[in-house]
Amino acid sequence: MVQLTAAEKKEFITRNLQEVLGEEKLNTILKERDLKIYWGTATTGKPHVAYFVPMCKVADFLKAGCEVTILFADLHAYLDNQKAPWSLLELRSKYYEAVIKAMLSSINVPLEKLKFVKGTDYQLSKEYTLDVYRLSSVVTQHDAKKAGAEVVKQVDNPLLAGLLYPGLQALDEEYLKVDAQFGGVDQRKIFALAEKYLPQLGYEKRIHLMNPMVPGLAGGKMSSSEVDSKIDLLDSPANIKKKLKRAFCEPGNITDNGLLSFVKYVLFSLFKEGEGFEINRTEENGGDITFHNYKELEIYFAESKLHPGDLKATVEKYINRILDPIRKAFETPELQKLSEAAYPPPAKTKIANSSPSTQEEDSPHRLDIRVGKVVEVAQHPDADTLYVLKIDLGEKEPRTIISGLVKFVTVEELNQRLVAVLCNLKPSKMRGILSEGMVLCTSNADHTVVEPIIVPTAATPGNRLEFEGYNGTPDEQLNPKKKIWEKLSADFKTNADGVAVWKDNFLLTPEGEKLCSKLSNCCIK
Known part of the structure; x- marks a missing residue:
C-alpha cells in the first residue's frame, strides 16, 4: 500500500468541502499522525440518495488513513421535535445501520475500518448527563436557538428539547474522542457553538469539516419529508x-x-x-x-x-x-x-360500510393542496367583490387565481401572505379571467366572516400539504363531473381548536406543522 504524504492526505480530506474550520490544527495533526473524525446522522426519516454525498467523503477520509466513527444519533432524532418517536428509536437505529452499511458496501468502502456508535450507548451515562447540565449553565438560550436554526425544526414556541440539541452535538466531539467533526454546511452554527463553549468546560476545540448542501430533484434542499x-x-x-x-x-x-x-x-x-x-x-x-x-x-x-x-x-x-x-x-x-x-405506514381512516372504490373516491390524498405566497393583488376589472391574485406556488410562473375576498381581507393583509391553495381544480373563467386554483378559506355559518387558512411562517411556497395518514399521489386534475372536491369538502373543516382537519385528520406541512384559523368548527372551502 502506497504511503501518502500529509499534503496528499489533506487533499483527500478536504476535496469537495465547502468550508474547513481549524485548518491550522488539521495541518499540525497530519504531520504527526492520522486524523480521527466522526460523522453523525439523526435517525429520523429514511436515508435517501443524497446520503451518498457524506458516504463518499467517508470513503475519502478512509483513503487518507483517518479513523472514522459513524454516529447514529437516535437521541437527537427524538429531541428534534420527536421526529423519531421514543418507541421507534431502537428500530430506526437498526434500520440506519443496515442501510448505511449497504450503501458503503455498494461503493466499495471497507466496513472493518469504520466504527459505528449509537448515541444512547453513551449519552445516557452519568458523566455525559452531568456535562449536559454543566453546558446548560453557560450556553445562553439565544445561542442555543441560533445554533439549531438550520437543523432543528423551528416552531413559534420551541420545545426545550430543541434547545438542548446543539449542545449535545457539541459534547459528542469530546465523548467520541475525535479531532474533527464532519457535517453539512447547514450545521455551521452548531459547530461554532461547539468551538465557543467546549473550551469553557475544559475541553479542546475541534476541527470542523463542512460539505455543501446538495439541491433536491425539485430544486432547493433535498429532504426526507418531501x-x-x-x-x-x-x-x-x-x-x-x-x-x-x-x-x-x-x-x-x-x-x-x-x-x-x-x-x-x-x-x-x-x-x-x-x-x-x-x-x-x-x-x-x-x-x-x-x-x-x-x-x-x-x-x-x-x-x-x-x-x-x-x-x-x-x-x-x-x-x-x-x-x-x-x-x-x-x-x-x-x-x-x-x-x-x-417506518410503519400511517393508519388510514376507513369509511364504514363502503366498497374499496368508494373509499378511494373519498380519500383526501386526491387533493393537490400546496403552500402559496401572494405576490400581487388587484381588483377584478369587472367584479367589485373579486380579487385577481398572482400566487407563487413554486412553479416557474405565479398562477392567476380569482378570490372573493374583497369584503373580508384588505389588499395589504393579502399581499405577501402565505396561503393554502387547492391546485388541481379544473381552471375556469370568472368574469372573463381564467382562475387556476382556489385559496382555501374558513367562514362562519352566515358567511359574514371569511378568512384564508393560516399557514405556518416557516412553510415554503410549493410545499405539498397532506392530511395525516393520507400520503398518496393527488389527481393531476379533479374531474368536475365526479364532484370529488364537493364530496371531500363536506368533511374539511376546523375543529374546536381552530385546526384544519378532514375527519379528524390534521392538514400538515412537510415539516409536520398544522394549519389553523381564528374560526373554530367552521367549514373550509
Whole structure:
C-alpha cells in the first residue's frame, strides 16, 4: 500500500468541502499522525440518495488513513421535535445501520475500518448527563436557538428539547474522542457553538469539516419529508425514472441542479482512474461522449450542448447501478421486516360500510393542496367583490387565481401572505379571467366572516400539504363531473381548536406543522 504524504492526505480530506474550520490544527495533526473524525446522522426519516454525498467523503477520509466513527444519533432524532418517536428509536437505529452499511458496501468502502456508535450507548451515562447540565449553565438560550436554526425544526414556541440539541452535538466531539467533526454546511452554527463553549468546560476545540448542501430533484434542499425532492435508497427503477422525469433540470442552469450536484459530489468521487461520466446519445443529438472531469461536464451543460433529457437518462443509469446492491440486500425477509417495523405506514381512516372504490373516491390524498405566497393583488376589472391574485406556488410562473375576498381581507393583509391553495381544480373563467386554483378559506355559518387558512411562517411556497395518514399521489386534475372536491369538502373543516382537519385528520406541512384559523368548527372551502 502506497504511503501518502500529509499534503496528499489533506487533499483527500478536504476535496469537495465547502468550508474547513481549524485548518491550522488539521495541518499540525497530519504531520504527526492520522486524523480521527466522526460523522453523525439523526435517525429520523429514511436515508435517501443524497446520503451518498457524506458516504463518499467517508470513503475519502478512509483513503487518507483517518479513523472514522459513524454516529447514529437516535437521541437527537427524538429531541428534534420527536421526529423519531421514543418507541421507534431502537428500530430506526437498526434500520440506519443496515442501510448505511449497504450503501458503503455498494461503493466499495471497507466496513472493518469504520466504527459505528449509537448515541444512547453513551449519552445516557452519568458523566455525559452531568456535562449536559454543566453546558446548560453557560450556553445562553439565544445561542442555543441560533445554533439549531438550520437543523432543528423551528416552531413559534420551541420545545426545550430543541434547545438542548446543539449542545449535545457539541459534547459528542469530546465523548467520541475525535479531532474533527464532519457535517453539512447547514450545521455551521452548531459547530461554532461547539468551538465557543467546549473550551469553557475544559475541553479542546475541534476541527470542523463542512460539505455543501446538495439541491433536491425539485430544486432547493433535498429532504426526507418531501417525497418528490429525493430518491429513496429502496426506490424501484420505475420510481426512479418517474422522479427523474419530474426533476427540475433547466437547460443551461448549473446553480440549482440536483442532478449535476449528484454527479459532482458522488459519481466523480467514485470513478476509478480512466473512468468517466459516459453519456449515450443518438447521432442526431451529438453521439456518445465521456467526461473525465466534472468541470468539463458543467461547462458543456451551461453552454446548452447537453439536453436535460440526456443528463437525466445518464444519471438514472448510474443511480440504478449503485442502488442495485442495496435493493438486493433488502430483499431478505429480516430487513424487509425491519423496514416495515421502523417506518410503519400511517393508519388510514376507513369509511364504514363502503366498497374499496368508494373509499378511494373519498380519500383526501386526491387533493393537490400546496403552500402559496401572494405576490400581487388587484381588483377584478369587472367584479367589485373579486380579487385577481398572482400566487407563487413554486412553479416557474405565479398562477392567476380569482378570490372573493374583497369584503373580508384588505389588499395589504393579502399581499405577501402565505396561503393554502387547492391546485388541481379544473381552471375556469370568472368574469372573463381564467382562475387556476382556489385559496382555501374558513367562514362562519352566515358567511359574514371569511378568512384564508393560516399557514405556518416557516412553510415554503410549493410545499405539498397532506392530511395525516393520507400520503398518496393527488389527481393531476379533479374531474368536475365526479364532484370529488364537493364530496371531500363536506368533511374539511376546523375543529374546536381552530385546526384544519378532514375527519379528524390534521392538514400538515412537510415539516409536520398544522394549519389553523381564528374560526373554530367552521367549514373550509
